[in-house]
Amino acid sequence: DLALSLQPRLAGVKSLNRLENVLARAEWRDPAIREGLLADPEGRLVEGTMSNVFFTRGGTLVTPDLSRCGVRGAQRERVLELARADGLACEVRDAAFEELREAGEVFLTNSLIGLWPVAALDEWRWAPGPVARRLQRLVERLLDFGRIEAGARHYQLERRDGVALVRQVVDEFRRDSETGGHAIECRTDGDGSIEADGEALSRALWNLLDNAVK
DSSP states (O other), rough: OOOOOOOTTTTTTTSSSSHHHHHHHHHHTTTTOOOEEEEEEEEEEEESSSSSEEEETTTTOOOOOOOSBBBBHHHHHHHHHHHTTTTEEEEEEEOOOGGGGGOOOOEEEETTTTTOOOEETTTTOOOOOHHHHHHHHHHHHHHHHHHHHOOOOOOOOEEEEEEHHHHHHHHHHHHOOOTTTTOOOOOOOOOOOOEEEEEHHHHHHHHHHHHHHO
């Protein structure tokens, strides 16, 4: 059970000198385990072996302070910026590992995986919640903008039931987002068969709803 050593002068810096993370990742071989979490010698939660960690407590998004050890990933900074811009209370602070037991949601971030909700850690269990889903969509929106600007966004067209897709997006938006007191109704007429990239269209509809209620 490796713990990260305290290295304030290197804390937060992404470098190739991360042997502790490599050794920690080698502690398991089960392909069903996607990631492991690391603490410092005093039991404070720090990060994953290849990711940063976030959790929610009482409506606040928390990520560990990395002034003693750990890596401040670019996606961590991006998620904090998006969360604050979206009006979510955020704290960067020392966090005891045991706080995860009482967390409402737990998720991981890095530039390759984007944002991963955590389902289980040993005997602890969490369900993906509205904060993770909301931030996932915001991160994906940024990635889409970047791909479009770079000319690298490719659409996969397929025949879809457009009516069902719209209803699904509206239902998910009601469940996961603050509607600002607005009533959202879905009224559709006619043949719902369309040819579209379902994922891209879902994100576009979500963004339209999100902008409409702000």
